[in-house]
Amino acid sequence: MLEIKNLHVSLEEEDKQIIKGLDLTINAGEVNAIMGPNGSGKSTLSYVLAGRPGYEVTEGSITYKGQDLLEMEIDERAAAGVFLAFQYPIEIPGVATMQFLKVALNAQRKARGEGEMTTPDFMRLVRGKAEQLNVTTDMLKRPVNVGFSGGEKKRAEILQMAVLEPGLCVLDETDSGLDIDALRVVAEGVNALRSPDRGMLVITHYQRLLDYIVPDRVHVMSDGKIVKSGGKELALELEKDGYAAFAA
Amino acid sequence: MTVTLVKTPAETAYTDAFDPQGALADVRKSAFAQFAATGLPHRRMEDWKWTDLRQLMSSPLPPVSGTTASADTIDALISASPFGDVARARMVFVDGVYDADRSSLPATGDMEFASLGSDDLPDWVSDKLVAGSTDPIAALNLAYMSDGAGLRVKAGSGMDAPIELLFVTTAEQAATYTTRNVIVLEEGSSATLIETHIGGTGEYVHNAVTQLHIADNARLDRVKVQEEGLEAIHLSNTDVHLAESAHLKDFTLTIGGRATRQQGFINFAGEHAEGHVSGAFLLTGKQHNDTRLVIDHAVPNCLSRELFKCVMDEAARGVFQGKAIVRRDAQKTDGNQSSHALLLSDEAEFDAKPELEIYADDVVCGHGATSGDLDENQMFYLRARGITETEAKSMLIGAFAAEAFDDVESDAIREVLGGLAEGWLARRKAG
Ligand SMILES: Nc1ncnc2c1ncn2[C@@H]1O[C@H](COP(=O)(O)OP(=O)(O)OP(=O)(O)O)[C@@H](O)[C@H]1O
Ligand SMILES: [Mg+2]
Numbered sequence: 001m002l003e004i005k006n007l008h009v010s011l012e013e014e015d016k017q018i019i020k021g022l023d024l025t026i027n028a029g030e031v032n033a034i035m036g037p038n039g040s041g042k043s044t045l046s047y048v049l050a051g052r053p054g055y056e057v058t059e060g061s062i063t064y065k066g067q068d069l070l071e072m073e074i075d076e077r078a079a080a081g082v083f084l085a086f087q088y089p090i091e092i093p094g095v096a097t098m099q100f101l102k103v104a105l106n107a108q109r110k111a112r113g114e115g116e117m118t119t120p121d122f123m124r125l126v127r128g129k130a131e132q133l134n135v136t137t138d139m140l141k142r143p144v145n146v147g148f149s150g151g152e153k154k155r156a157e158i159l160q161m162a163v164l165e166p167g168l169c170v171l172d173e174t175d176s177g178l179d180i181d182a183l184r185v186v187a188e189g190v191n192a193l194r195s196p197d198r199g200m201l202v203i204t205h206y207q208r209l210l211d212y213i214v215p216d217r218v219h220v221m222s223d224g225k226i227v228k229s230g231g232k233e234l235a236l237e238l239e240k241d242g243y244a245a246f247a248a
Numbered sequence: 249m250t251v252t253l254v255k256t257p258a259e260t261a262y263t264d265a266f267d268p269q270g271a272l273a274d275v276r277k278s279a280f281a282q283f284a285a286t287g288l289p290h291r292r293m294e295d296w297k298w299t300d301l302r303q304l305m306s307s308p309l310p311p312v313s314g315t316t317a318s319a320d321t322i323d324a325l326i327s328a329s330p331f332g333d334v335a336r337a338r339m340v341f342v343d344g345v346y347d348a349d350r351s352s353l354p355a356t357g358d359m360e361f362a363s364l365g366s367d368d369l370p371d372w373v374s375d376k377l378v379a380g381s382t383d384p385i386a387a388l389n390l391a392y393m394s395d396g397a398g399l400r401v402k403a404g405s406g407m408d409a410p411i412e413l414l415f416v417t418t419a420e421q422a423a424t425y426t427t428r429n430v431i432v433l434e435e436g437s438s439a440t441l442i443e444t445h446i447g448g449t450g451e452y453v454h455n456a457v458t459q460l461h462i463a464d465n466a467r468l469d470r471v472k473v474q475e476e477g478l479e480a481i482h483l484s485n486t487d488v489h490l491a492e493s494a495h496l497k498d499f500t501l502t503i504g505g506r507a508t509r510q511q512g513f514i515n516f517a518g519e520h521a522e523g524h525v526s527g528a529f530l531l532t533g534k535q536h537n538d539t540r541l542v543i544d545h546a547v548p549n550c551l552s553r554e555l556f557k558c559v560m561d562e563a564a565r566g567v568f569q570g571k572a573i574v575r576r577d578a579q580k581t582d583g584n585q586s587s588h589a590l591l592l593s594d595e596a597e598f599d600a601k602p603e604l605e606i607y608a609d610d611v612v613c614g615h616g617a618t619s620g621d622l623d624e625n626q627m628f629y630l631r632a633r634g635i636t637e638t639e640a641k642s643m644l645i646g647a648f649a650a651e652a653f654d655d656v657e658s659d660a661i662r663e664v665l666g667g668l669a670e671g672w673l674a675r676r677k678a679g
Contacts (some may be wrong), residue, residue, distance in 0.1 A: 050628075050632045051631075051632070052628050052632075053624065053628065073631075073637075074628065074631035074632055074637075075631045075632075075634050075635060075636050075637065075640075077632075078631070078632055078633055078634035079634045083632075084632055086629070089629070090625050090626055090628075090629035092626050092629065092630070092644070092647065093647060093651065094646070094647025094648065094650050094651055095643055095644075095647045100630075100633070100643075103635055103639065103643065104630075104633035104634050104635055105634075107633075107634045107635045107636060107639060108633075108634035111634065143647075144629075160633065164633065164634070
């Protein structure tokens with residue numbers, strides 16, 4: 001479903017290479033986890049997948065469902081099914097969460113040539129999913145992420161994911177800032193989205209999340225490359241031994 | 249070196265036409281003398297340095313009142329008011345003259361209406377028409393004012409259904425139209441007032457003054473929408489007197505006009521009064537909007553808030569001049585002003601000039617101004633959810649402007665304002 005080959009990424013503003021020859025394949029139905037030290041380029045990878053400006057791909061390719069992802073606009077990628085749950089969700093004052101979700105969902109449907117969802121259908125859809133994720137009606141009325149606690153922001157990201165039903169879910173440190181109960185709620189929300197035609201890329205620092213969202217593959221990223229891949233037991237090893245063995 | 253300014257053709261036209269008649273002749277004469285002392289404001293006057301009327305009014309625009317337009321033209325402009333379904337009472341003025349047939353006034357003992365063009369003005373209006381404004385444009389207004397609304401809300405009455413004062417300028421003549429409103433809220437009364445300015449295509453000047461006299465414990469919510477024609481010059485002055493525990497919420501949306509100069513003078517005359525003044529400009533092309541506020545805290549324990557959100561596209565130009573005076577006795581004054589500009593093009597320009605003159609020591613006063621373009625992170629976030637670039641821009645611009653009218657009390661009016669902003673954004677998208 002997603003194939004990254006020999007990816008090299010530099011910053012546009014300064015001459016600095018961050019991703020230095022990364023290869024990664026994610027198959028439909030799989031959960032892949034990426035772990036790795038701070039600054040190794042995990043978030044950068046997630047931004048490049050979503051199409052954030054400021055990064056320059058100098059070499060390599062990313063193919064998503066047979067399409068050249070790097071040729072697509074940010075919103076085209078989203079409509080094609082790429083979803084990034086942000087490490088630091090952005091606040092948007094003046095735009096109510098519910099309104100934002102509705103515009104986003106209908107924009108994606110329109111891009112895919114589907115009809116708009118009616119307001120009552122949309123409300124029902126969101127209310128149902130929000131309840132499962134402990135997202136209150138009050139939060140839905142408030143501006144996007146404004147005044148949300150760290151944990152509330154993360155739950156709101158997963159709610160967006162559940163409503164938009166993407167094909168590829170990229171979760172960047174969705175577990176950070178969550179208390180134990182919220183972690184379980186979020187993990188249940190993510191697990192509910194696991195399906196044979198959906199791929200997931202879960203970036204995390206902690207084995208704990210992977211107890212709830214059990215990965216098919218675990219990759220270690222260091223200095224802009226995948227330096228080791230293995231099964232879920234690799235996460236346990238890292239928890240015990242740290243990243244010393246992979247130091248750049 | 250003394251510079252003697254030669255009268256411009258526009259100034260000459262104002263002088264030549266001056267021939268005051270009737271009960272107000274003396275008031276008009278002294279007002280005109282005040283105007284004549286300075287003439288049209290120009291860039292060498294500190295407060296007018298961004299808006300040079302001598303230059304902007306390059307041809308004569310003689311004072312005129314009364315329309316030459318057809319009924320269809322007039323009706324089309326009237327139906328362009330976005331408040332048709334919201335207003336419960338309406339006074340309509342066409343080319344500077346009251347149009348009784350197109351107005352609808354409720355039969356109520358709680359309020360009194362007057363047309364300022366009438367020969368026989370009630371005392372509660374004529375008492376308020378006094379020369380003495382230091383502003384040349386306000387003085388010119390009094391000298392030439394042809395009509396306008398008088399509204400008196402009687403003590404203790406609550407008129408919360410919106411009353412609209414609709415000023416329609418057909419732009420059939422290159423002329424100056426001059427209107428003045430006198431709004432009196434007696435003790436403990438309340439009202440919601442809408443002031444709408446709509447104009448046709450063609451060059452004209454609308455010189456509009458609104459006097460708001462808000463007595464003890466009275467409360468006024470006022471919303472002004474300015475959609476003058478795109479070749480028009482809109483000159484406005486709002487003069488506010490707040491008595492003890494009086495409360496004003498004032499919001500202005502400016503979309504129209506080639507050049508707009510709007511001034512607000514808020515005078516705190518009684519303690520524990522509150523004045524909230526906010527506005528949004530949505531400007532494009534070469535539109536120019538210079539807003540100047542002078543907040544005068546003469547007494548203690550009052551609160552003032554100003555919030556202006558200015559959106560400028562293409563080569564538009566915005567100015568916000570906010571002056572707050574806190575006099576020596578005005579202890580415990582709580583004053584804050586802020587202006588925020590969103591520049592959507594490299595050619596757009598915004599200037600903010602805050603001025604604080606504080607003579608009391610126990611006060612909390614602040615000001616802030618920001619200016620920038622759309623936030624890249626917000627754009628990325630919206631687009632990463634599948635929202636197109638154009639739509640994402642519209643959402644962010646709309647949200648930016650809406651913050652200025654978030655606390656307009658009436659849901660129905662707020663919805664209309666949201667619709668106007670959306671309309672502007674849709675026209676922008678359509679290019
Ligand atoms: N826009 C930018 N400007 C400057 N440096 C950047 C920028 N984006 C990323 N970097 C740098 O690139 C490196 C990788 O950053 P990235 O955020 O991808 O790391 P990460 O693996 O997600 O780290 P963490 O675990 O702390 O979240 C860091 O050294 C970071 O400072
Ligand atoms: Mg990161």
